Structure formats: C-alpha cells, structure tokens
Amino acid sequence: MRTIPVPVPVPLAVTALAAALVLTACDSKSGDHGAKAVVPDCVVAVKVGPGNAATSAGDTGNVPVTLTNRGSNKCTFQGFPAIEMTGGQSSWSVAEEKAATPAKVTLDKGEAATFTITYVRGDGGSLSAPAKAVKITIPGAGDAKSYPWSYGDVALKSPKNPDASVGPIQVAGD
Numbered sequence: 001m002r003t004i005p006v007p008v009p010v011p012l013a014v015t016a017l018a019a020a021l022v023l024t025a026c027d028s029k030s031g032d033h034g035a036k037a038v039v040p041d042c043v044v045a046v047k048v049g050p051g052n053a054a055t056s057a058g059d060t061g062n063v064p065v066t067l068t069n070r071g072s073n074k075c076t077f078q079g080f081p082a083i084e085m086t087g088g089q090s091s092w093s094v095a096e097e098k099a100a101t102p103a104k105v106t107l108d109k110g111e112a113a114t115f116t117i118t119y120v121r122g123d124g125g126s127l128s129a130p131a132k133a134v135k136i137t138i139p140g141a142g143d144a145k146s147y148p149w150s151y152g153d154v155a156l157k158s159p160k161n162p163d164a165s166v167g168p169i170q171v172a173g174d
Contacts, residue, residue: 043071044138048147054121061151063117066172067138069107078104079139081115083166085131085154086146092129092154092162094119102168112172119164122153129154129162138169 045068054061069075079102083094094117105113122128131154137144155163 042069042073042075042141044068044075044141045070046136046145048134051151053151054119057121057123059121061119061121063151064114065117065136066112066114067169068112069109072109074106074108076104076106077113077138077140077169078102080166080168081139082137083117084135085129085149085162086135087130087132092160094162094164094166097165097167100168103170105169105171113169114172115169116167117164119162120155122155124153127156129156
C-alpha cells in the first residue's frame with residue numbers, strides 16, 4: 001500500500017494523538033474503569049482501591065489510589081491530589097493530611113505512585129455524606145476524573161466537611 005504524505009498542522013496532530021491515546025487506552029478489564037488522565041507529555045492510569053473499608057459507623061477506612069505512568073515520557077507530580085466526594089446534588093471537599101509533607105515524585109514508563117484517602121464511616125444520618133463517587137484531580141495530570149465510591153457513607157464534621165483526608169502522592173511501596 002502506498003501512502004502520500006500530507007502535511008498536518010502541529011496543533012491538529014497533537015490533538016489527534018491525544019484523542020487516539022484516550023480512545024486506545026481504555027480497558028474495561030483493568031479495574032481502573034477505563035479512565036486515563038492525558039496531558040501532552042504524561043499518560044496516567046488511575047486505579048481506586050481496593051481499600052481497607054470501614055465496616056461500621058465510626059470505623060476508619062483507607063482507600064489507596066494508584067497512579068501508573070502509561071506513557072513513554074516521565075511524569076512528575078508534586079503535592080496533594082484534590083479530592084471531592086459526590087452524592088446526588090451534594091459534594092464534599094476532602095482536606096489534605098495535615099501532618100504530611102508532599103515530595104516531588106517522578107515516574108518512568110510503567111512505574112507507579114500512590115496516595116491514600118482516609119475516612120470515617122458515617123451512620124447514614126444527618127451527619128453523614130452519602131458519597132457515591134470520588135472526583136480526583138492529580139496535580140500535573142489534567143482535569144478531574146470521577147470514580148465510583150463503594151465504601152459507604154462518610155461521617156461529616158460539619159455539613160460540608162467530611163471526616164476524611166488525603167495523603168500526598170508518593171512512590172508506590174514507600
């Protein structure tokens with residue numbers, strides 16, 4: 001088969017490449033719900049859980065979130081991810097872990113980093129957030145993406161403040 005080269009403007013080529021990466025990166029069997037964060041130099045697969053679920057009201061649970069560099073370029077993250085729990089028409093922002101100090105994390109292709117969402121299980125009453133999804137924004141990895149939250153209600157400290165925190169991004173295994 002013979003092809004004829006056609007000049008393609010660079011912005012159009014970059015857009016087409018990004019779209020192709022998003023469309024070809026989905027794999028419903030991977031457990032990451034097919035979601036990929038795509039930025040020009042970094043392709044990140046995000047996997048939420050499985051977690052150490054809080055089974056009763058007042059118990060503390062931990063949900064790890066794994067970030068894997070699926071692109072050919074290095075990915076660098078620094079800081080805390082932004083976490084927002086949502087349920088129905090309501091949303092609750094999760095605070096950063098107060099005692100933690102984020103470090104700069106650089107991942108080569110195939111390497112992983114992680115962070116943890118820690119929460120207290122709610123009792124389903126007026127001081128509980130009936131969370132059904134968690135929206136995650138990774139610093140340096142594009143727009144927020146939503147993932148199912150299957151760990152039950154989250155206790156509230158006040159009507160808009162969940163009894164939850166998010167740790168900094170760190171190299172997986174640290």
